[in-house]
Amino acid sequence: MPMRSSGFAPDEHQDPEAGAVTEPKRVGVVHEHDLLRRGIAGCLDEDPALVVAFAVADEPPDEPIDVAVVSSRALAATSFDVPVVLFRDTTAHGPVVQREMVYATLSLPQLTAEQLVASVRAAAVRLRVSEQDAQRAAGRLDERRLEVLRLLAAGETTKSISAKLAYSERTIKTVIRDLETELSARSRAHAVAEAMRQGLIT
Known part of the structure; x- marks a missing residue:
């Protein structure tokens, strides 16, 4: 079934x-x-x-x-x-x-x-x-989550990321929270810094 x-x-x-x-x-x-x-x-x-x-x-x-x-x-x-x-x-x-x-x-x-x-x-x-x-699943992030990280690194807000990627703000917030978890980050800024340190984004 x-x-x-x-x-x-x-x-x-x-x-x-x-x-x-x-x-x-x-x-x-x-x-x-x-x-x-x-x-x-x-x-x-x-x-x-x-x-x-x-x-x-x-x-x-x-x-x-x-x-x-x-x-x-x-x-x-x-x-x-x-x-x-x-x-x-x-x-x-x-x-x-x-x-x-x-x-x-x-x-x-x-x-x-x-x-x-x-x-x-x-x-x-x-x-x-x-x-x-x-x-730490960050090494295999899919393209959507990498794009969210890139936009966060560029200073975009949840609202602007939602508009750019055509997802609801609720979905973007969930993705960001899960990224923080997978990157063992304390905040959005920490998640971006950790992603840069690992070479996931530049």
Whole structure:
């Protein structure tokens, strides 16, 4: 059964820079191992930018979500039209299906709660994250987010960026907040400085 992409969720997350309220990302967890499934859901529930819509062993309900955290078995059995964070089963054989929807691949035992949350937050806004750099997806920012960074560096405001890129101000604020998270930045200015330091923008 294909998973549906989320629409708008209730406003709960405060944008620390702009003062605007944005909705948390809805997460679906599908993993056959009870302990792992509960642990994943528990870690994600502690982050105010995320809300766990469901956590099931198999056959996910038809609920809208923004990102799915799944096992190899779940990925093989279910069609996802949202970004996927894959918990890789090192004993599984054969190719990973739906590879284009996998935005991050994680494996135990080195994984930390912080890496899990960072990977899910990045995938929810369609940023791909390597396992070796799960807390910093900036090296693989898509063109839209790079353009937002360039415009911020040029001194543009949220309103002017919204007009230039033809996105709502709400969307631009969400992109900026997620950029701050992925760049481990304290503010918009810090995000721009960090992006320049990493050579993402000039």
